[in-house]
Amino acid sequence: MAGAASPPESAAEGSVLEVSGLSLDFGSPRGRIHALRNVSLSVPRGRIVGVVGESGCGKSSLAYAIMGLLAANGEVTDGRLLFEGRDLLKLDQRELRAIRGQRLSMVFQDPMTALNPVRRIGELMTDIQYRSGRSPAEMRRRATEMLERVGIPDAESRLAAYPHHFSGGMRQRICIAMALLVEPALLIADEPTTALDATLEVQIVHLLKNLQRELGCSVLFVSHHLGTVAELCDDVVVMYAGEVVESGPVREIFHRPSHPYTQALFACDPGRIKQATRNLPTIPGELPDLVEPPSGCIFKDRCPERFEPCDRLKPPAYAAGEGHRAACHLLSPCRPLGSGPAGEGAR
Amino acid sequence: MWIYFGRRLILAILVVVIAVTLLNAMLHLVPGDPAVMILGPRATPELIEAFRVRMGLDQPFHVQMATFFWRLLQGDMGTDVFTGRSVAAIVLEQLPFTLTLIAVSILWAAALGIPLGCFSAIRRNSLLDKVTGLLSVSVISIPAFVMALYALLIFAVELKWLPAIGAGEGFLDSLEHLILPAFTVGVSWVGYMARIVRASMLEVLGETHVRMARAFGLTERRIVFGYALPIAILPTVTLLGVGVAYLVSAAVFAEVIFARPGVGALIVEAVDSRNYPIVLGCVLVTTALFVLATLVSDLVNALLDPRARESL
Numbered sequence: 001m002a003g004a005a006s007p008p009e010s011a012a013e014g015s016v017l018e019v020s021g022l023s024l025d026f027g028s029p030r031g032r033i034h035a036l037r038n039v040s041l042s043v044p045r046g047r048i049v050g051v052v053g054e055s056g057c058g059k060s061s062l063a064y065a066i067m068g069l070l071a072a073n074g075e076v077t078d079g080r081l082l083f084e085g086r087d088l089l090k091l092d093q094r095e096l097r098a099i100r101g102q103r104l105s106m107v108f109q110d111p112m113t114a115l116n117p118v119r120r121i122g123e124l125m126t127d128i129q130y131r132s133g134r135s136p137a138e139m140r141r142r143a144t145e146m147l148e149r150v151g152i153p154d155a156e157s158r159l160a161a162y163p164h165h166f167s168g169g170m171r172q173r174i175c176i177a178m179a180l181l182v183e184p185a186l187l188i189a190d191e192p193t194t195a196l197d198a199t200l201e202v203q204i205v206h207l208l209k210n211l212q213r214e215l216g217c218s219v220l221f222v223s224h225h226l227g228t229v230a231e232l233c234d235d236v237v238v239m240y241a242g243e244v245v246e247s248g249p250v251r252e253i254f255h256r257p258s259h260p261y262t263q264a265l266f267a268c269d270p271g272r273i274k275q276a277t278r279n280l281p282t283i284p285g286e287l288p289d290l291v292e293p294p295s296g297c298i299f300k301d302r303c304p305e306r307f308e309p310c311d312r313l314k315p316p317a318y319a320a321g322e323g324h325r326a327a328c329h330l331l332s333p334c335r336p337l338g339s340g341p342a343g344e345g346a347r
Numbered sequence: 348m349w350i351y352f353g354r355r356l357i358l359a360i361l362v363v364v365i366a367v368t369l370l371n372a373m374l375h376l377v378p379g380d381p382a383v384m385i386l387g388p389r390a391t392p393e394l395i396e397a398f399r400v401r402m403g404l405d406q407p408f409h410v411q412m413a414t415f416f417w418r419l420l421q422g423d424m425g426t427d428v429f430t431g432r433s434v435a436a437i438v439l440e441q442l443p444f445t446l447t448l449i450a451v452s453i454l455w456a457a458a459l460g461i462p463l464g465c466f467s468a469i470r471r472n473s474l475l476d477k478v479t480g481l482l483s484v485s486v487i488s489i490p491a492f493v494m495a496l497y498a499l500l501i502f503a504v505e506l507k508w509l510p511a512i513g514a515g516e517g518f519l520d521s522l523e524h525l526i527l528p529a530f531t532v533g534v535s536w537v538g539y540m541a542r543i544v545r546a547s548m549l550e551v552l553g554e555t556h557v558r559m560a561r562a563f564g565l566t567e568r569r570i571v572f573g574y575a576l577p578i579a580i581l582p583t584v585t586l587l588g589v590g591v592a593y594l595v596s597a598a599v600f601a602e603v604i605f606a607r608p609g610v611g612a613l614i615v616e617a618v619d620s621r622n623y624p625i626v627l628g629c630v631l632v633t634t635a636l637f638v639l640a641t642l643v644s645d646l647v648n649a650l651l652d653p654r655a656r657e658s659l
């Protein structure tokens with residue numbers, strides 16, 4: 001269903017999205033906030049990639065950078081955003097707009113504010129099909145169908161309702177329906193369940209998974225919650241303070257978390273897969289100041305395993321398994337066994 | 348809905364009663380006896396007393412007010428002290444002039460101020476934004492009567508482009524006579540509206556639903572006019588409803604300075620001669636106007652905003 005108009009094939013083998021070396025800053029009175037530094041990841045066709053990390057580590061900035069919807073004070077300073085073979089950073093606003101809402105769509109974190117309060121659901125859903133060349137009746141029929149698919153009862157008559165007539169969970173279903181209605185090649189979901197309660201979270205995650213299978217699109221799923229990611233995603237990218245610290249297939253990351261930050265996330269999330277906890281994972285210590293990110297390893301101030309090279313050298317991404325990489329000196333192949341005085345920098 | 352209108356009606360009646368009573372009380376505090384004024388300084392005390400009884404001025408204040416409202420309920424606004432004509436007829440005769448002035452002033456101010464505010468918000472920090480901001484503040488800080496005097500001096504007296512006084516006769520002539528007064532009454536509102544629309548537009552454009560509309564590739568035009576403006580305009584509509592009270596006072600200045608007929612000119616003259624029935628009639632009409640304006644602005648808000656509509 002998705003990709004009826006065959007897009008130019010990506011150079012990378014079957015990736016819808018290739019982010020490479022992406023860096024971006026926000027201007028602020030204190031100086032430039034280096035919110036993302038050298039971020040690389042790829043979203044293979046038809047897969048769901050999860051991006052996890054604490055609040056403030058740059059997940060939303062990444063999502064907005066891909067959409068071209070960064071805040072006015074945000075600026076991409078380096079890198080490439082290859083989407084279906086085209087670098088989004090080189091497109092002008094008109095070309096970007098042609099991609100947004102056709103090949104690329106997004107679900108926002110807070111469903112209570114994401115829908116325009118003075119437009120009816122039916123209007124919102126036909127508005128976004130304005131380039132489809134369909135008749136108004138056809139657009140409404142598709143909207144109804146998609147609302148039914150996401151589980152809105154009595155969908156046809158609900159087209160006349162306004163967003164405030166729906167609960168938060170229902171609104172997020174509507175947002176998902178809108179995002180999928182345009183048959184995107186890639187759906188970006190920025191913490192779509194964070195504003196909802198735990199049972200709703202499970203429902204929405206299942207809904208997303210089923211619809212993704214049916215429609216065959218790719219999903220970049222942003223979350224600060226490992227359990228949700230485990231349930232939904234094929235691959236995981238772990239971010240910390242604006243950098244990717246670990247990435248790989250979901251079972252690799254969950255069976256062999258290799259970066260101390262990932263391990264700390266797990267330690268703070270004992271319910272892991274089944275129990276959906278509402279609490280943010282809390283790891284002792286704070287995110288480093290992104291105006292002047294520390295040299296060496298970005299996680300060193302909070303790392304229980306910090307050792308000698310961590311202060312001086314930025315760890316490259318070492319292989320940690322099949323398609324699994326982690327940016328930590330502990331994985332260095334030339335590290336002599338037992339050289340790390342564990343716990344030195346830890347609290 | 349009906350509860351809403353019921354509540355509005357009660358509120359309206361309260362506002363009218365309180366405003367009219369207060370203003371009438373203030374008028375009585377001003378020294379000067381209408382009987383003396385009308386009958387002249389040489390009238391005999393008996394004559395004056397008889398006149399006072401005829402006007403009800405011998406009664407205590409609260410009885411006077413009660414009588415006024417009681418007659419009002421029966422559709423009688425009183426009679427003019429001097430001519431004996433019905434106050435209703437006199438006020439209604441003048442009302443169209445004031446209504447036209449206010450309506451034209453507000454319309455041109457909105458027609459200019461709202462787009463200016465929109466474009467200042469969209470092209471933030473552009474030359475247009477800066478010039479609009481500067482002019483708005485300057486114009487807002489000039490009192491309406493100063494503006495009226497200068498406009499009169501420059502365009503009517505000095506340049507002789509436009510007529511200075513009167514309301515004119517016939518459509519075109521009336522229109523020509525309306526330009527200067529409507530300009531002075533409306534000009535500070537252009538600034539007000541531009542500022543308020545700009546501020547609320549900027550706020551709305553920063554909301555998530557606008558980002559979402561952009562994420563779906565809607566055109567900027569659609570987003571600004573279809574998604575943001577209906578929300579950004581709401582505070583302006585409310586402001587306009589309340590602002591009619593200020594517009595009436597600006598209209599009073601304009602009518603006096605440009606020697607135009609109207610409720611404003613009438614009220615000034617009536618206060619001057621302590622013509623209580625006329626003053627009461629004018630105050631009643633302008634208060635009713637104010638109540639009506641807030642009602643209309645509520646209804647327009649309800650028309651634009653489904654949430655407000657449903658809470659009616």
Ligand SMILES: Nc1ncnc2c1ncn2[C@@H]1O[C@H](COP(=O)(O)OP(=O)(O)O)[C@@H](O)[C@H]1O
Nearest residue numbers: 026033035054055056057058059060061062071
């Ligand atoms: N518009 C902005 N202006 C300044 N700083 C910002 C802005 N948006 C995000 N940031 C900063 O960038 C960092 C990453 O933020 P964000 O991408 O929202 O993280 P996350 O979504 O993972 O919680 C944070 O330090 C945040 O304070």
Ligand code: SF4
Nearest residue numbers: 297300303310328329
């Ligand atoms: S590089 Fe050093 S400080 Fe960084 S995570 Fe690895 S052990 Fe910890």
Ligand SMILES: [Mg+2]
Nearest residue numbers: 059060061191
């Ligand atoms: Mg976020």
